[in-house]
């Protein structure tokens with residue numbers, strides 16, 4: 240599946256004559272613009288969904304319940320043992336099948352707990368994705384989010400599961416697999432558009448979700464996405480810092496607070512269209528991440544991606560935990576040209592960011608606050 244130039248629909252439901260409907264949903268890659276990874280630590284972030292890349296999941300009613308392995312991402316047949324080893328060393332052991340399975344489990348258990356009736360019909364689930372693999376563009380949660388949407392429609396329970404709590408359930412599917420991750424990806428992918436998120440502890444403890452504000456996407460200046468074939472395991476990158484935070488490490492705790500404040504300041508900068516301020520905040524965001532995680536955990540290529548952009552004066556930071564970088568050129572088109580050249584020379588891919596508008600349907604909006612939200 241290749242990204243196309245047109246604006247892809249977020250939802251597609253195909254009814255095939257009198258036979259049961261096939262359901263398909265897309266979820267888009269997300270860019271953490273400011274504040275990440277403080278979302279993992281009761282912080283704040285500003286994130287957006289991008290049309291450039293997406294994952295899609297297809298649910299087809301069937302006699303047996305089938306999770307279909309992806310022919311490439313879940314490869315189990317190889318030409319040789321060296322191809323197998325090379326594959327494991329570059330992409331790791333896992334593809335998307337485990338994400339689909341975990342989503343089914345979390346979804347079903349949640350419905351059971353909440354007394355939401357699910358019919359007994361079976362289905363086949365398959366997926367595809369063009370989100371560069373494990374590059375901090377939330378390829379993992381895009382697969383989970385699209386699966387979750389298919390299940391909502393298959394069981395016709397979209398009106399029974401409030402929008403605010405869906406991101407937590409989507410996160411729980413990854414937690415189920417031992418992946419350390421935060422809510423920002425899932426919130427961005429459920430809501431679409433440009434979002435300011437505040438995950439303060441009080442609100443998280445009381446409601447099980449944060450305060451999410453949709454911002455006008457036209458507030459954004461032109462942004463660029465830089466990425467490389469450089470998969471890194473987000474869960475692994477996060478686990479050491481998470482442990483230090485849990486152990487009460489004051490440096491991590493205070494640095495995370497500083498990162499969270501960047502999102503707060505960034506919201507003000509965006510609303511005032513103060514883009515020089517935005518550039519400063521983006522750079523500070525990466526510098527704080529670098530101090531907390533250390534160069535070895537971030538990886539030389541990831542650091543070089545940020546520096547390629549900075550060498551031409553662009554502001555830059557990771558979109559997520561590493562592998563892709565979001566860049567902003569405060570000096571305008573001539574600087575963008577320099578950035579394009581520098582990326583080409585460094586062998587890095589660069590594309591202009593296309594923002595996805597809000598993805599909430601009328602049913603979703605009605606399901607926002609009309610449902611009682613127990614803590615998840």
Ligand SMILES: Nc1ncnc2c1ncn2[C@@H]1O[C@H](COP(=O)(O)OP(=O)(O)O)[C@@H](O)[C@H]1O
Pocket residue numbers: 312331333334335336337338368370371372373374375376377378379380418471472473474559560
């Ligand atoms: N493109 C992909 N295709 C299949 N599975 C994927 C893909 N990307 C991520 N995954 C699955 O999600 C897990 C976590 O990925 P993660 O490191 O969070 O990457 P990302 O930054 O893309 O979210 C992986 O170990 C793998 O099981």
Ligand SMILES: O=C(O)[C@H]1O[C@H](OP(=O)(O)O)[C@H](O)[C@@H](O)[C@@H]1O
Pocket residue numbers: 271275276277278279374375376377378379419420421422423424473474557558559560561
């Ligand atoms: O470190 C980050 O900025 C993010 O890392 C994860 O996202 P990923 O796309 O898998 O790198 C995590 O899920 C997010 O919550 C973090 O903000």
Ligand SMILES: [Mg+2]
Pocket residue numbers: 377378379380420473
């Ligand atoms: Mg992920």
